[in-house]
Amino acid sequence: MTFTKILTIALTAGLMLFAAELKSQEQNLKPGFDKAEYKDMLLMAACSVDTPWVNSKLVPQKFRLLYRSAVTGLDNRWDLWVNEGNVAVISIRGTTGTSESWLENFYAAMVPANGSMKLSANRTFDYKLADNPKAAVHVGWLMATGFLAEDVISKIDSCYRRGIWDFIITGHSQGGGISFLMTAYLLNLQKDGKLPEDIRFKTYCSAAPKPGNLYFAYDYENMTSGGWAFNVVNTADWVPETPLSIQTIDDFNTLNPFVNAKRTLKKQSFPTRIAMSYAYGRLDRPTRRAVKNYRKYLGTVAGKYVGKSLPDYQAPEYLYANHYVRTGTTIVLYADKMYYENYPDNPENVFVHHLAGPYLYLLRMLKE
Numbered sequence: 043m044t045f046t047k048i049l050t051i052a053l054t055a056g057l058m059l060f061a062a063e064l065k066s067q068e069q070n071l072k073p074g075f076d077k078a079e080y081k082d083m084l085l086m087a088a089c090s091v092d093t094p095w096v097n098s099k100l101v102p103q104k105f106r107l108l109y110r111s112a113v114t115g116l117d118n119r120w121d122l123w124v125n126e127g128n129v130a131v132i133s134i135r136g137t138t139g140t141s142e143s144w145l146e147n148f149y150a151a152m153v154p155a156n157g158s159m160k161l162s163a164n165r166t167f168d169y170k171l172a173d174n175p176k177a178a179v180h181v182g183w184l185m186a187t188g189f190l191a192e193d194v195i196s197k198i199d200s201c202y203r204r205g206i207w208d209f210i211i212t213g214h215s216q217g218g219g220i221s222f223l224m225t226a227y228l229l230n231l232q233k234d235g236k237l238p239e240d241i242r243f244k245t246y247c248s249a250a251p252k253p254g255n256l257y258f259a260y261d262y263e264n265m266t267s268g269g270w271a272f273n274v275v276n277t278a279d280w281v282p283e284t285p286l287s288i289q290t291i292d293d294f295n296t297l298n299p300f301v302n303a304k305r306t307l308k309k310q311s312f313p314t315r316i317a318m319s320y321a322y323g324r325l326d327r328p329t330r331r332a333v334k335n336y337r338k339y340l341g342t343v344a345g346k347y348v349g350k351s352l353p354d355y356q357a358p359e360y361l362y363a364n365h366y367v368r369t370g371t372t373i374v375l376y377a378d379k380m381y382y383e384n385y386p387d388n389p390e391n392v393f394v395h396h397l398a399g400p401y402l403y404l405l406r407m408l409k410e
Contacts, residue, residue, distance in 0.1 A: 070127040071208035071242050073269030075373055077405060079210075080274060084405070086123055086133040087214035088398045094385065100398060105131060109197060114183070114248055115161075115189030116351060117143040118220070121198050129208045130201050132194055134224065136215035142351050145249075147216060149182035149361040150285045151341025155226075155258050161188050161355035170234070171226040172261035178361050179223055179254035180285065181341065183216070185348075185355070189221040190395065194224065195237075202238060211245045215281055215396065218250025218273070222369055229265045245271035245370075249396055251284045252366035255293065259369040273370035276404055277378035278385070278395035287366040288336065290329045336364045341374045375404035 079100075088100035089107070102123070108130075109122035115384045117140045123131040137143045142314055153159075155177035167188030169181060198209065211228070212267065213221040225245045231237045254262075262271070275282045341360035347353060377385075377395070381404065388394045 051172065070129055071210070071244050073244070075269070075272050077373075077408060077410065079221045080246050080248070080272070080373075081402065081405060083131070083133070083212040084248055084398055084401055086121065086131060087136060087217060087248060087256060089121070090119075090133075090135045090217075100402075105190060108172070111190070111193050114188050114193075116146040116149075116348070118186045118189055120147075120190055120200075121193065124201075126207065127208075129204050129210065129313045130198075131210045131212060132197075132224070133229065134190065134211070134213035134217040134220045136213060136217040143349055145215070145344065145351075146182040146186060147284075148340060149185070149344040151181050151337050151344070151357075152178040152194075152255065152363045152366075153358040153360060154183060155179050155396070156255065157358045158289050159185065159188060160179065160354065162352070163354040167191065169227055170230045171223060172230075172258050174257040174261050177237065177254065177258040177261055178363055179258055180366075181360065182344075182348075183219045183223055183253060183355055185357075186216075187227055190220070190224070191227060194228075195231075197242070198228075201239065207238075207240055208242050209244070212248065213250070214248040214398070215250070218247035221245055221247045222250065222253035222273075225271060226258075226262055226265065243270065247271075247273045249274070249276065249279055249281055249401065251281055252287065253369055254367075255363060255365045256367050259367050262369055262373070266384045269284050269371075271370050272373050273368070274373045274375065274401070274405075276375045276377060276395055276401055278381065278387075280392070280397050282368070285340075286336075286364070287367045288329055288332050288364040290333060290363075290365075291326065292331065293363060293365040317320070319340070330362075333362055333364050337362055373408075375401065375408060381407075 082105060085100045085102040086105070095375040105123040105125045108124050111120050113119050117138050119135045121135070123133060135149060154175075155171040156169065156175070158166055160166050169184070169188065171177065201209075211221050211225050213219075225243060228243060232241065283408055329392060337360050345357055353366065381400070384403065385394060385400045394400070
């Protein structure tokens, strides 16, 4: 090998190392919960002026609004914010005052976390949110993810070409529920080589409802481990307690003591077998009936109303499952006695603990 070739290789390697170091210095996003960072995310949600429980006077000082998407799906929209440190924020709007937006929340049947759904006559959303085949998610917020995803990816690409590699995904309320699914979707695209591997994603779900079942939660928490995703909850807020959850024996891992319960009961003596079989049925059948009813009303019936707004929409097959669980690394904003003195329960306003104000108050009280 000639001296010129050796010199060329050395210079190339040196430039690559320099570029990598420079890029590392330019990437300002760090793992871990950051109070100031989350406050900015909450203020961005407050800038969605047509969301009922926010205040447009609360504006983040370190970020500027670069882009606001068109309204799509069931009244879904997102904003792109950027700061001087080359951190871009994908801020997903929460529930608005329209019936379509509320329908999206009540359209709460579970569907597989991997599959496809037809959104319109010429648009099908192919999605992968988890590796576990038992993972399941909220169909309404999955549909919203599908309607927003193409535009989000387009803006990620344009930001990346401008030298922005750090992205925060955030949303308050319904926006937080969608943020769970958007994060999982983008991370799986990245894992499959469809997004650059050097992009860093961080997520702040705020006042978010439960997005899916335990197997989705396992996958999501594994993908975002190391301090890259948080779920911020006011303990007085009822929204993170939704949707209603029902667990049946089918929601357990394949290896469990319940799967062979009937076979075990057959081995018992006659009186014991009759008594225990009766008791087992009394415990098992009600949960199965409840899941069937939830699938019917929150899936099939709600889906018919969705079809009136989106006539070409076709859902995946709804699952016989309703085991919604709290997901992600949770930051607890604890509502103590002093909090209730400032923000007492108000039967006339069920969203009193869901507003940006109470969340900002509890954030100030949160220990570093």
